[in-house]
Amino acid sequence: MADILHTSPNDWKYVSEGGATIVFSYKGPPNPDFDGTVLRLRKSIVPANGAKRVAHASFAQEEPDDPTIEYQAKCMEKLIPPEHLPRLETVFLNKEWLRKLSDLKDALRPEGRRAKDEIDLNRKKGVLATDLVGGNWVAVEIKPKWAFLPSPTHLSTETKSVKTQTCRFCMHSHLRSQEGEKVVTDYCPLDLFSGQKSRVLNAINSLWNAWLASEATVNNLKIFSRGKFLRPSEAHAMLADNTSKETQLDTIRDTFAAALVRYLLQTPVLSILSRLQRNLDVLDIEGLSKLWKFTESSAPLYRTTFASFFEQTSDSPSSAPPSTPLGVSSLFLNAPEPSIPDWIDFLDKYLSSDRPELDHNNPSPKYLHYYLLAYLLSATFKDCSIIIRMDMLEPGTEPTADIRPESVTVIDLDPKSMDKLRGWEKLDNDIVRTYSSAQKKVCVDEWQAPR
Ligand SMILES: [Zn+2]
Structure with a gap:
């Protein structure tokens, strides 16, 4: 599995985000594991003033792979020819790396989004995908x-x-x-x-x-x-x-x-x-x-x-x-x-x-x-x-x-x-x-x- 923690959060460029996920593309030094890839991370709601962040209880032990990966591999590939699907794989994350990334990139995000949600720092896994x-x-x-x-x-x-x-x-x-x-x-x-x-x-x-x-x-x-x-x-x-x-x-x-x-x-x-x-x-x-x-x-x-x-x-x-x-x-x-x-x-x-x-x-x-x-x-x-x-x-x-x-x-x-x-x-x-x-x-x- 590609080790993303050895890349600098600086090497990842903010691309876009949707309701649940945010996407960065790799722009660092040549690296066969990451060239031509994007990293997709889950977001979490920004806590209201005074409220404490709550870690996902179910992830306390073993966080499952992002369901998209398993769903694609086991279900979508039976319905759509693989040449029309992106390559998807799991990468391991940690809070320190995610926090650095978040601190570096938050200002680039649309204001409306920033008020609502942020990179989920508690996630241990993200999705690496073909940069289309x-x-x-x-x-x-x-x-x-x-x-x-x-x-x-x-x-x-x-x-x-x-x-x-x-x-x-x-x-x-x-x-x-x-x-x-x-x-x-x-x-x-x-x-x-x-x-x-x-x-x-x-x-x-x-x-x-x-x-x-x-x-x-x-x-x-x-x-x-x-x-x-x-x-x-x-x-x-x-x-x-x-x-x-x-x-x-x-x-x-x-x-x-x-x-x-x-x-x-x-x-x-x-x-x-x-x-x-x-x-x-x-x-x-x-x-x-x-x-x-x-x-x-x-x-x-x-x-x-x-x-x-x-x-x-x-x-x-x-x-x-x-x-x-x-x-x-x-x-x-x-x-x-x-x-x-x-x-x-x-x-x-x-x-x-x-x-x-x-x-x-x-x-x-x-x-x-x-x-x-x-x-x-x-x-x-x-x-x-x-x-x-x-x-x-x-x-x-x-x-x-x-x-x-x-x-x-x-x-x-x-x-x-x-x-x-x-x-x-x-x-x-x-x-x-x-x-x-x-x-x-x-x-x-x-x-x-x-x-
Ligand atoms: Zn119509």
Whole structure:
């Protein structure tokens, strides 16, 4: 295992951070263990004034590897060809090294983040990964989001006409605009996933426009050049050295789009993600929720606990026994957080050629657990990002070189947890309810099974 404690915290450059992790790239003296790598560290909440930091009790003895590593090695590699996954490995850390790093780099972090969280100094392990953005290339990070329109089978009469016409992302954008978010994009993931050049170009242009309008703060497109995160005013940094620095922004946009579309049309990554999302979310959250309620209400203990409800006659149809929110364990129904062995078990079933044919039109309570895990896994693919590593842009020259498979990598493949489900069900409801009164956009799903 590479020994990171022998590198100086000075050799690590702050790159970026998300809600849970912060990323540094290696810029120290040549070192085969660390050249071309990034270090990903977990963050912890900044304690309120006066509160004491509490060490993770569960890590007192042996801290497990970051779950991302095990999840990738044991699960994701069964679904996504390894050439499209980053190299990930565990490195050991200590508090002294982390504190030095934190002291050196904290001032470089966005102010809003610094108020909220910091590097978790109690962690003993971090993740070393391929540096996908830091080399002599343009790295484009796209968060594609939902790739499909749901099957109408389990949708309610109120939601069916909405959800089968407008994709989830476009409806969510509408909700965000209603809630007052300033930059709302007209990007439609179904364009990106369509496999058709003109539609993929549309998607790229929409992503670019939102990138411009938001000053690169939009979530769905990030651009890096030679390791530097670019804002629109720095778009020239995408150009090859021999290119005129007078190049207009529109020319850069067109060159960017022409280069990117080649990668997106040639890589199998988008169709793999689309197929996985769709095949793992066959019931929609509405169907999953119905199956959950039905399974719970079939439990013998539930029937006896709420016997009075079941004995009621149709005179009082308004009263129904209470049900437990989706994904929350109760006395009647157990929905434990999936462990890695649970995921492996699920994937063995999912990928087995002789698995019993599940009747998705009439899902059985017997398979509730299967459908729950399938939905969570689908959510991982709805929320992941892809990074495309392209040559520096040269306006006016037509790129012809073959695209190497490993130029497109899938990242942010974290397992999702059961306790997200109830929130997702509510969000789905809010999104569709708000959209019902909107001007309906028509999103075309090229890969939809004929109805
Ligand atoms: Zn759409």
